[in-house]
Amino acid sequence: MNEPLHKPEARIARFIRTNLPAILQHWDEFARTIPAARHMPAERLRDHAAGILAAIADDLDQPQSASEQADKARGHAKLHQADTQAELHGTGRMNDGFSANDTVAEFRALRASVMRLWADADHAAAELANDDLIRFNESIDQALSESLQAYFIEKDEVTHRFDTLLSSTPDLQYIVDVDGNILYANQALARLLGTPASEHRLADFCPGYAAQLGRDLHAVAETRATGRGELECILADGTTHTYRYILMPVINQDGTVDALTGTARNISELKASEAQILRNAYYDSLTGLPNRILFRERLEHDVRRAARTEFALALLFIDLDGFKEVNDRFGHDTGDLLLQQCAQRLQACVRATDTVARIGGDEFTVILNEVSRIAFVEVLVCQILAELARPFSIAGKEVRVSGSIGITVCPQDAHQSEDLLRNADQAMFVAKHAGRNRFSYFTPDIRDSAWARLRVIDELRQALARCELQVHYQPIVDLASNAIVKAEALVRWRRPDGTLVLPQQFIGVAEETGLIGEIDAWVLSQAVPCAMRLGELTGAPFQISVNKSPAGFMSRLIGHTWDEDMALLDRVGARIAVEITEGVLLDDSPGVRDKLARLQRAGVQFTIDDFGIGYSSMAYLNKFKVDFLKIDQSFVKDMLTTNPNSQIFAETIIAMAHRLGLKVIAEGVETVGQRDWLRQAGCDYAQGFLFSPATTEERFAQLLQAGAA
Numbered sequence: 190m191n192e193p194l195h196k197p198e199a200r201i202a203r204f205i206r207t208n209l210p211a212i213l214q215h216w217d218e219f220a221r222t223i224p225a226a227r228h229m230p231a232e233r234l235r236d237h238a239a240g241i242l243a244a245i246a247d248d249l250d251q252p253q254s255a256s257e258q259a260d261k262a263r264g265h266a267k268l269h270q271a272d273t274q275a276e277l278h279g280t281g282r283m284n285d286g287f288s289a290n291d292t293v294a295e296f297r298a299l300r301a302s303v304m305r306l307w308a309d310a311d312h313a314a315a316e317l318a319n320d321d322l323i324r325f326n327e328s329i330d331q332a333l334s335e336s337l338q339a340y341f342i343e344k345d346e347v348t349h350r351f352d353t354l355l356s357s358t359p360d361l362q363y364i365v366d367v368d369g370n371i372l373y374a375n376q377a378l379a380r381l382l383g384t385p386a387s388e389h390r391l392a393d394f395c396p397g398y399a400a401q402l403g404r405d406l407h408a409v410a411e412t413r414a415t416g417r418g419e420l421e422c423i424l425a426d427g428t429t430h431t432y433r434y435i436l437m438p439v440i441n442q443d444g445t446v447d448a449l450t451g452t453a454r455n456i457s458e459l460k461a462s463e464a465q466i467l468r469n470a471y472y473d474s475l476t477g478l479p480n481r482i483l484f485r486e487r488l489e490h491d492v493r494r495a496a497r498t499e500f501a502l503a504l505l506f507i508d509l510d511g512f513k514e515v516n517d518r519f520g521h522d523t524g525d526l527l528l529q530q531c532a533q534r535l536q537a538c539v540r541a542t543d544t545v546a547r548i549g550g551d552e553f554t555v556i557l558n559e560v561s562r563i564a565f566v567e568v569l570v571c572q573i574l575a576e577l578a579r580p581f582s583i584a585g586k587e588v589r590v591s592g593s594i595g596i597t598v599c600p601q602d603a604h605q606s607e608d609l610l611r612n613a614d615q616a617m618f619v620a621k622h623a624g625r626n627r628f629s630y631f632t633p634d635i636r637d638s639a640w641a642r643l644r645v646i647d648e649l650r651q652a653l654a655r656c657e658l659q660v661h662y663q664p665i666v667d668l669a670s671n672a673i674v675k676a677e678a679l680v681r682w683r684r685p686d687g688t689l690v691l692p693q694q695f696i697g698v699a700e701e702t703g704l705i706g707e708i709d710a711w712v713l714s715q716a717v718p719c720a721m722r723l724g725e726l727t728g729a730p731f732q733i734s735v736n737k738s739p740a741g742f743m744s745r746l747i748g749h750t751w752d753e754d755m756a757l758l759d760r761v762g763a764r765i766a767v768e769i770t771e772g773v774l775l776d777d778s779p780g781v782r783d784k785l786a787r788l789q790r791a792g793v794q795f796t797i798d799d800f801g802i803g804y805s806s807m808a809y810l811n812k813f814k815v816d817f818l819k820i821d822q823s824f825v826k827d828m829l830t831t832n833p834n835s836q837i838f839a840e841t842i843i844a845m846a847h848r849l850g851l852k853v854i855a856e857g858v859e860t861v862g863q864r865d866w867l868r869q870a871g872c873d874y875a876q877g878f879l880f881s882p883a884t885t886e887e888r889f890a891q892l893l894q895a896g897a898a
């Protein structure tokens with residue numbers, strides 16, 4: 190059965206439409222008291238209100254059943270099917286930051302404005318209570334209800350979106366009151382807290398920092414400045430994590446602060462990688478010891494501190510002896526393990542306040558602080574030497590090295606860290622050259638001779654560039670015929686002022702610095718054409734021996750000259766004999782073996798120099814084709830005077846060489862007696878001052894043409 194419809198009464202609708210500007214102006218004044226509306230442009234405020242009033246006026250024009258009217262009074266009827274003006278209003282106000290109360294207040298103001306103007310419009314008081322007014326109120330209630338419903342739907346959606354956003358991050362996000370009680374926690378924080386987050390305080394996820402967080406929260410609330418901090422907490426799984434947190438005040442419109450918002454980020458990985466970067470920059474990755482950079486910083490710091498106390502500081506420079514051989518014999522991995530064990534042994538010898546550092550391949554330094562008596566340093570150094578010389582057990586193998594140690598003392602020897610390091614290095618060098626496995630104190634003499642050595646290195650480099658080196662040739666005589674049959678090329682260094690520098694004054698330095706490679710190559714480049722010229726002179730191939738230093742065989746530095754050597758030697762073959770020491774043949778490394786094989790393929794002959802004073806293992810004579818043995822001059826020198834054993838050695842070498850099909854050359858022959866003895870012992874060749882010292886090619890050619898030395 191159809192309900193009776195109310196006849197439309199359009200008086201208020203008409204009134205609203207006719208008086209809209211006045212109603213809005215009235216409402217406007219009222220609305221201005223709403224805090225959130227204060228900063229909004231007047232038109233936007235009015236547009237919303239005008240829209241709602243228009244919708245209400247339209248509604249009032251519609252016929253209504255009694256139940257529709259009742260529903261409206263409770264806000265349960267919908268004005269239209271599509272989104273109503275009121276719903277749009279609610280959504281808009283939510284997004285404009287209005288509170289629900291503000292939104293309700295707007296409707297109250299609208300209602301009051303219409304009613305006030307309606308009353309002022311001179312209508313009869315009785316008429317005020319008529320259906321129009323009731324319908325108007327019902328409509329406004331319905332609109333208010335729709336607006337609020339839309340407002341809360343929008344609010345829920347926005348909250349959900351924010352919650353999703355905040356929960357998608359692994360960072361902890363929170364809103365807390367000033368005492369740290371949680372008002373909101375995102376999922377990451379809620380998971381850490383376990384039980385509902387609202388039952389917790391922020392510090393509950395990190396109880397050890399409750400006091401710090403409490404202080405920070407109050408400071409932020411008071412100062413309104415953003416607070417920052419770091420805390421470290423042990424999580425439920427027992428792992429320790431570092432969090433960096435931010436706290437920001439939520440400032441109310443009246444300027445007060447009841448809540449704070451913030452995030453806390455787990456920076457444990459960042460911290461770990463920062464620590465790793467720091468370790469890489471300051472620590473040696475193999476041994477874990479401070480590296481050169483940190484060592485320098487500590488030394489500078491310790492030197493400054495020592496200057497403020499009455500204590501001395503001692504600096505030790507330790508270089509392992511024979512470490513290269515460990516690498517060569519057992520492999521680089523064993524070398525690495527040895528360095529690690531050395532580091533541990535060194536560390537175990539010193540106090541926690543001292544520094545052990547690895548500053549290079551097999552070089553370590555030790556800073557000893559607060560040295561009251563130098564005797565203590567010496568005791569410690571002896572202990573270190575003993576520790577390094579004690580066999581190492583690496584992967585089931587026994588490996589042995591030793592150490593050479595230089596010691597310098599601050600302030601006695603120097604005040605600057607740079608000078609101290611140089612002193613200790615120079616003193617180590619002295620210990621090494623005095624026979625290794627020992628220590629040496631720095632002295633001014635050491636500095637002087639180190640400077641002299643540096644000067645020689647410098648001058649030698651220049652000598653090579655300025656062609657100050659010369660090659661002299663010493664005749665090698667056939668003892669049976671007394672004829673010159675070969676020569677040994679020997680390098681000389683004549684300074685521009687005419688002074689001659691003897692080989693023993695620069696060959697050692699050249700070997701240490703790798704310059705020997707260049708020198709050997711240069712000598713060869715002179716000897717090869719000389720051998721050709723002398724051959725033309727005599728009408729038969731003439732052989733010159735050149736020395737090839739062990740460093741020249743082993744050093745990688747001079748690799749570039751090796752190919753140049755071979756280019757020359759491939760052309761001349763047996764006109765060149767290469768003199769090498771036993772040590773070269775004992776070196777089992779592939780690099781040396783390869784070089785010897787290349788020389789042999791070129792047809793070059795080999796002389797073992799200084800035979801009898803080195804390892805004399807002789808096993809290599811079986812493996813490697815040698816052409817000549819050179820009896821060291823030390824045997825020749827005293828064979829007829831002080832040491833008859835030298836004769837026995839010489840006889841033995843000659844007999845053995847001949848049985849192996851090798852020829853023997855005696856060097857350092859100075860007397861007729863020595864020559865005659867060697868001849869009757871069966872020695873094949875000899876060289877020495879008795880025949881001629883090394884001389885220029887011109888003089889040598891004259892000797893050769895004269896037919897005898």
Ligand SMILES: Nc1nc2c(ncn2[C@@H]2O[C@H](COP(=O)(O)OP(=O)(O)OP(=O)(O)O)[C@@H](O)[C@H]2O)c(=O)[nH]1
Nearest residue numbers: 508509510511512513514516521522524525550551
């Ligand atoms: N296994 C290994 N070897 C290294 C490392 N750093 C440098 N070396 C090697 O260490 C050696 C150091 O050279 P030297 O000090 O001349 O060798 P040494 O045999 O101890 O010589 P002396 O000091 O004269 O006794 C070189 O052969 C380098 O290649 C490393 O980290 N691991």
